[in-house]
Amino acid sequence: MRKINLRSIYAVSKKEFKDNIRNYWIVALISIFFLLTLLTSFFVGGQGENSAVFGGFEETVATLLSIGSALVPIIAIMLGYATISGEVESGSLDLVLSYPLRRVELLLGKMIGLSGVVGLSTVVGFGLGGVLIAFFAGAASWTGYLTFIMLTILLGVLYLSVSTFFSTLTSKRSTSLGIAIVIFFWGMIYGTLILGIFLAQGHSMADLLQGEAFPEWLWRTLVLSPQDMYQAGAMLAFDVEEAFGLPLDLPGFINLRFLVSVQLLWTIIPLILSFYVFKKKDL
Numbered sequence: 001m002r003k004i005n006l007r008s009i010y011a012v013s014k015k016e017f018k019d020n021i022r023n024y025w026i027v028a029l030i031s032i033f034f035l036l037t038l039l040t041s042f043f044v045g046g047q048g049e050n051s052a053v054f055g056g057f058e059e060t061v062a063t064l065l066s067i068g069s070a071l072v073p074i075i076a077i078m079l080g081y082a083t084i085s086g087e088v089e090s091g092s093l094d095l096v097l098s099y100p101l102r103r104v105e106l107l108l109g110k111m112i113g114l115s116g117v118v119g120l121s122t123v124v125g126f127g128l129g130g131v132l133i134a135f136f137a138g139a140a141s142w143t144g145y146l147t148f149i150m151l152t153i154l155l156g157v158l159y160l161s162v163s164t165f166f167s168t169l170t171s172k173r174s175t176s177l178g179i180a181i182v183i184f185f186w187g188m189i190y191g192t193l194i195l196g197i198f199l200a201q202g203h204s205m206a207d208l209l210q211g212e213a214f215p216e217w218l219w220r221t222l223v224l225s226p227q228d229m230y231q232a233g234a235m236l237a238f239d240v241e242e243a244f245g246l247p248l249d250l251p252g253f254i255n256l257r258f259l260v261s262v263q264l265l266w267t268i269i270p271l272i273l274s275f276y277v278f279k280k281k282d283l
Contacts, residue, residue: 004108008101012109013116020079020117029075029117033125036071040064041133054136057145058238064148065234069227072122072152073159073184079114080163081177083107084278088171103278111164111271118156122149147237147256154260155230158267159184165270168278190225194218219251223262233259 020026040063044055054060084107087093096106126149134142163180170176198218222228236256 004102005105008105009109009112012101012106013113016110016113017116020114025079026117026121029121030125030128032071033122034129036067037064037126037129038132040067041129041137045137054133056137057130057133057139057141057148058240060133061145061148061234061238062240065231068152069155069230070188072118072156073187073227076118076156076159077163077177077180077184079117080160081167081180082173083110083114083164083167085167085170085176086173089173103281104275107164107168107274107278111160111274114160114164115157118160119153122153122156126152141238144234144238148234151230151233151237151260154263154267155226158226158263161267161270161274165274165277168274168281187225187227191228194221216251219254222254222259226263226266229259229263233263 037060038054041054041060044059044063045053055063084093087096097103130142130145130149133145159180162183163176166176166179167173170179198215222232232254233256236254236259
């Protein structure tokens with residue numbers, strides 16, 4: 001069995017990365033993340049007489065989370081949904097595989113290249129915004145902000161892996177896009193569904209306002225939603241254990257290390273399945 005050729009993987013990843021530079025995807029994403037950070041910081045700043053014009057890292061991230069948990073997965077899906085199905089549909093995949101290039105090398109190269117697009121645009125966009133926030137509002141909680149950036153990259157790569165898997169599973173771009181969007185909406189509405197189940201068991205919002213803790217089963221189901229894990233992880237990065245002004249009695253297993261580990265599993269498992277499906281795929 002021929003060993004994996006790292007040069008082939010590098011060549012594919014380099015091409016994917018350069019393609020996204022040429023079509024201005026990276027420039028667009030950097031601009032979006034940078035402007036989003038500045039506008040959010042400006043929006044949450046200046047709330048009091050002596051407040052800075054821009055909000056600090058913690059206030060900015062608290063507002064950015066709801067936007068980022070929707071925007072970043074959508075961007076990742078748009079990058080990854082046509083990874084294989086697009087080339088199958090266009091007929092270019094047969095030509096690509098006619099070169100001395102194994103399927104695993106092609107898939108891994110594409111994944112690395114697109115992950116580089118997500119990573120670079122996130123670091124530069126949010127990073128430049130963070131520099132300005134530190135300059136105008138102070139650098140308090142800067143380590144939490146760095147963790148937020150890393151969690152955002154992980155969320156993007158996670159959805160890139162998921163959309164790539166569905167791209168190998170189907171032969172049409174529209175189908176792979178549709179399935180990936182279903183997974184995205186599942187992550188977005190999951191928290192609301194679980195809260196509905198909690199209330200249906202006889203609890204009420206008044207109980208929560210009076211300090212009643214969420215049951216442990218609810219926290220265990222957090223692992224079924226990448227977006228909820230992302231938001232919870234960012235909160236923990238700033239040592240915030242409350243929501244909507246209500247203190248949260250977090251169980252011991254809900255910590256940053258656990259949430260990152262589960263999100264890594266969400267990333268790795270679809271990628272492994274992608275390799276298996278693509279290897280067996282009849283083109």
